[in-house]
Amino acid sequence: MPSAAVIVDVPTMQTNFPYSYAIPPELQAQLQPGMRVVVPFGSGNRQVEGFVVGLQDDDSKHQADDLKPITRLMDLTPVVNQELLALSDWLSQRTYSFRISCLLTMLPNVMKAKYQTTVAPVPPVQNQWLAKVFADQQELPLDQAHFTNREVARLTELRNQGQVQVHYHVKNQAKRKTEVAVVNQITDFSRCAAEIRKNATGQQALLRQLEQQPKTPLRQRELTKVPGISAAVIKTFADRGWVRKVTVEQYRNPYDQPRHPDQPQPLTPDQQRAVTPINKAIRDQQSTVFLLEGVTGSGKTEVYLQTIQQALDQDEQALMLVPEIALTPQMVTRVKNRFGDQVAILHSGLSNGEKYDEWRRINAGAAQVVVGARSAVFAPLPKVGLIILDEEHDPSYKQSDNPRYHTRDVAIWRAQYHHCPVVLGSATPSLESRARAEKGRYQLLRLPHRINQQQLPAIQIVDMTASSERYGDLVSQELVTAIQSTLTRKEQVVLLLNRRGFSSFMLCRDCGYVLKCPHCDISLTMHLDSQTMKCHYCGFETAIPNECPQCHSRHIRYFGTGTEKAEQQLQRLIPKARILRMDVDTTRKKGAHQRILSQFGDQQADILLGTQMIAKGLDFPNVTLVGVLNADTGLDLPDFRASERTFDLLTQVAGRAGRAEKAGQVIIQTFNPQHYAIQLAQQQDYEAFFRKEMQIRHLAGYSPYYFTAQITVSALVEKDAAQESYRILQLLQQNLAQTTEVLGPTPNPIARIKNRYYYQIIIKYKHDEQLAPTLTRVQAISQKEVRKGLRIAIDSDPVNFM
Numbered sequence: 001m002p003s004a005a006v007i008v009d010v011p012t013m014q015t016n017f018p019y020s021y022a023i024p025p026e027l028q029a030q031l032q033p034g035m036r037v038v039v040p041f042g043s044g045n046r047q048v049e050g051f052v053v054g055l056q057d058d059d060s061k062h063q064a065d066d067l068k069p070i071t072r073l074m075d076l077t078p079v080v081n082q083e084l085l086a087l088s089d090w091l092s093q094r095t096y097s098f099r100i101s102c103l104l105t106m107l108p109n110v111m112k113a114k115y116q117t118t119v120a121p122v123p124p125v126q127n128q129w130l131a132k133v134f135a136d137q138q139e140l141p142l143d144q145a146h147f148t149n150r151e152v153a154r155l156t157e158l159r160n161q162g163q164v165q166v167h168y169h170v171k172n173q174a175k176r177k178t179e180v181a182v183v184n185q186i187t188d189f190s191r192c193a194a195e196i197r198k199n200a201t202g203q204q205a206l207l208r209q210l211e212q213q214p215k216t217p218l219r220q221r222e223l224t225k226v227p228g229i230s231a232a233v234i235k236t237f238a239d240r241g242w243v244r245k246v247t248v249e250q251y252r253n254p255y256d257q258p259r260h261p262d263q264p265q266p267l268t269p270d271q272q273r274a275v276t277p278i279n280k281a282i283r284d285q286q287s288t289v290f291l292l293e294g295v296t297g298s299g300k301t302e303v304y305l306q307t308i309q310q311a312l313d314q315d316e317q318a319l320m321l322v323p324e325i326a327l328t329p330q331m332v333t334r335v336k337n338r339f340g341d342q343v344a345i346l347h348s349g350l351s352n353g354e355k356y357d358e359w360r361r362i363n364a365g366a367a368q369v370v371v372g373a374r375s376a377v378f379a380p381l382p383k384v385g386l387i388i389l390d391e392e393h394d395p396s397y398k399q400s401d402n403p404r405y406h407t408r409d410v411a412i413w414r415a416q417y418h419h420c421p422v423v424l425g426s427a428t429p430s431l432e433s434r435a436r437a438e439k440g441r442y443q444l445l446r447l448p449h450r451i452n453q454q455q456l457p458a459i460q461i462v463d464m465t466a467s468s469e470r471y472g473d474l475v476s477q478e479l480v481t482a483i484q485s486t487l488t489r490k491e492q493v494v495l496l497l498n499r500r501g502f503s504s505f506m507l508c509r510d511c512g513y514v515l516k517c518p519h520c521d522i523s524l525t526m527h528l529d530s531q532t533m534k535c536h537y538c539g540f541e542t543a544i545p546n547e548c549p550q551c552h553s554r555h556i557r558y559f560g561t562g563t564e565k566a567e568q569q570l571q572r573l574i575p576k577a578r579i580l581r582m583d584v585d586t587t588r589k590k591g592a593h594q595r596i597l598s599q600f601g602d603q604q605a606d607i608l609l610g611t612q613m614i615a616k617g618l619d620f621p622n623v624t625l626v627g628v629l630n631a632d633t634g635l636d637l638p639d640f641r642a643s644e645r646t647f648d649l650l651t652q653v654a655g656r657a658g659r660a661e662k663a664g665q666v667i668i669q670t671f672n673p674q675h676y677a678i679q680l681a682q683q684q685d686y687e688a689f690f691r692k693e694m695q696i697r698h699l700a701g702y703s704p705y706y707f708t709a710q711i712t713v714s715a716l717v718e719k720d721a722a723q724e725s726y727r728i729l730q731l732l733q734q735n736l737a738q739t740t741e742v743l744g745p746t747p748n749p750i751a752r753i754k755n756r757y758y759y760q761i762i763i764k765y766k767h768d769e770q771l772a773p774t775l776t777r778v779q780a781i782s783q784k785e786v787r788k789g790l791r792i793a794i795d796s797d798p799v800n801f802m
């Protein structure tokens with residue numbers, strides 16, 4: 001008897017490989033890898049969900065008689081294709097996560113099943129309480145709505161006595177909406193035409209529709225939009241046997257913006273030099289990785305669109321990834337305008353139902369271009385011809401929960417599978433990518449100029465340590481003056497309030513000094529619970545100073561301010577300004593993003609004041625002034641990428657100014673005017689920043705010279721987290737190579753989150769054969785300890801250290 005290899009939905013180390021199940025005869029014809037099934041599992045044979053990952057014909061290895069049979073099938077077609085099955089295998093090894101988590105990550109939320117546990121009395125029911133509770137019902141869900149804790153305890157007893165049974169039901173949440181469609185049954189259209197009366201125009205219209213598309217089911221809702229065709233006409237046809245009524249799945253359309261079709265623009269010579277090699281790679285089926293390094297406003301989008309076109313021309317599909325998509329509605333609009341209904345959009349702003357609809361369209365091969373945020377990298381496109389990652393340096397490409405994957409790695413894996421190129425685009429590529437281009441592993445393509453010979457905007461730095469407080473602590477006189485003259489010219493302003501980081505570090509208001517770790521050159525973080533400043537990397541600790549160690553001023557303070565406060569100060573300074581605020585509070589409602597941006601685009605406001613979400617991708621021709629209220633907050637984070645993030649952010653936001661005919665101006669307010677990240681952002685010199693930062697990373701032994709891995713241990717009791725992390729430390733020290741450095745364990749800067757205490761260990765390594773097996777052992781421990789309330793997370797390539 002043939003058997004199926006099934007990964008069960010029980011995320012443990014012991015179940016992290018396929019189990020064999022017998023395939024019941026009635027399912028043998030239908031069962032395919034990638035389908036979900038319900039199988040009995042464990043000694044209690046509880047019913048769990050699982051993925052079929054392979055089929056085996058009968059061989060001596062498996063005595064089919066010993067195998068438990070599959071209970072039932074959950075899908076009529078595979079929900080995970082062969083490619084994604086293989087990808088899940090690779091992903092679980094790469095990220096030290098369970099295969100089941102990887103498989104589930106690839107599915108839209110609504111398809112992730114939930115279990116429902118029910119209880120049922122075993123007849124004949126003798127216990128009076130049972131009889132009363134169940135009355136005439138066979139079973140009841142074992143949940144709070146039906147049973148109190150005391151009743152549950154009582155049920156437990158009864159179960160031990162054999163009077164009650166427990167069942168596990170898999171409850172599939174996917175809800176499809178359906179609608180009525182008609183399928184043509186006519187073979188001889190002229191004969192039918194002869195039967196229709198001349199004045200029955202509705203019937204004639206319907207006949208024409210059928211004749212045009214005799215093979216496709218036509219949706220009744222669409223058909224009745226055609227003049228003359230009514231439900232009655234359709235019924236007449238059905239009665240005559242000319243059409244058959246069927247129900248088809250209804251797709252919801254998540255994109256309700258009006259579309260303005262546009263045409264490809266003639267390329268500039270720079271753009272042409274980028275498009276040519278990419279298109280060649282698409283034609284030649286080369287899985288080259290291109291790094292498209294183009295200054296802000298250099299027309300990267302047009303390069304993406306014209307290379308996507310090349311893939312479509314070859315009957316292949318394109319996958320375009322963008323940072324959290326709600327933040328870049330302009331990009332979505334552009335792709336949609338160019339490619340229309342062929343585009344499917346996947347992002348977190350969609351409801352689960354909408355995501356499911358888009359996913360099904362993609363899976364069915366009905367979408368040719370997919371635009372989406374991180375998880376869209378798993379979009380089940382059957383024939384990928386091109387993958388694009390816009391703003392490839394963006395930290396949101398890294399998933400912070402299991403499986404902790406980086407979108408770029410998955411994109412490159414898929415490109416190799418499909419023999420197609422990847423384009424990584426950015427004005428400020430990640431150091432890692434730029435370094436790979438330097439080594440020739442990626443092919444570097446540069447767009448060094450803005451479109452229309454427009455200059456990059458001039459950037460002025462305002463030293464806030466010298467700024468008078470008369471204007472409030474947020475806005476300098478220089479910035480107020482510049483805003484006023486911009487408004488007089490009827491032009492617009494974008495103001496960034498940098499909210500990266502948290503207000504728990506201290507800054508000297510007089511000299512700009514920030515307390516740093518003597519061993520790590522990373523700022524110390526304040527821990528209010530212990531009243532100390534701690535190094536997040538090595539554990540160094542010192543008392544919270546009450547005066548500046550450098551200039552002895554007592555004028556030190558927390559950093560961190562809200563957008564609301566900034567808005568008030570601005571309004572007071574410039575009463576006539578119309579200010580739009582964009583932050584997590586004003587964008588909570590669905591569509592709020594798009595609405596604020598279109599208001600700003602329609603000149604209904606003078607100033608767009610916002611957090612990081614305004615820094616990227618916006619293309620408004622009337623914006624000529626960009627102001628950064630506080631360039632520093634990100635600089636002093638305890639993260640070796642702090643300078644890179646700051647440089648990226650300043651360059652990106654500066655790039656919003658002067659993108660069309662009018663020249664742009666940028667003002668950056670900072671307490672660290674001498675810092676190289678700020679100075680090089682002023683010069684908008686990415687290449688210089690890259691070289692400088694590479695030297696620093698080299699000296700300090702960080703990425704891209706070293707790889708890092710991070711282990712985070714958390715527990716409800718701090719001592720448990722500490723003890724466990726020291727046990728892991730020992731395991732690491734005993735097994736890892738001499739050249740590998742292990743830092744920590746140290747408590748996290750926010751030591752307690754949601755009542756859990758966090759400790760972390762950082763591993764820095766170059767080549768270490770022992771790393772993967774050792775981390776796999778840690779993964780195995782992590783699983784055992786779950787019961788004690790301990791959690792261990794492994795991140796094989798962390799992008800955040802907080």
Ligand SMILES: Nc1ncnc2c1ncn2[C@@H]1O[C@H](COP(=O)(O)OP(=O)(O)OP(=O)(O)O)[C@@H](O)[C@H]1O
Nearest residue numbers: 265266267268296297298299300301302451617655
């Ligand atoms: N070949 C072209 N001819 C005319 N205009 C173009 C051309 N290519 C791009 N543009 C226009 O130039 C502007 C800037 O292009 P785009 O937004 O793609 O820049 P970008 O490189 O993505 O910048 P950023 O990194 O700042 O988002 C857009 O308004 C776009 O329509």
Ligand SMILES: [Zn+2]
Nearest residue numbers: 508511548551
């Ligand atoms: Zn000082």
Ligand SMILES: [Zn+2]
Nearest residue numbers: 517520535538
């Ligand atoms: Zn340190």
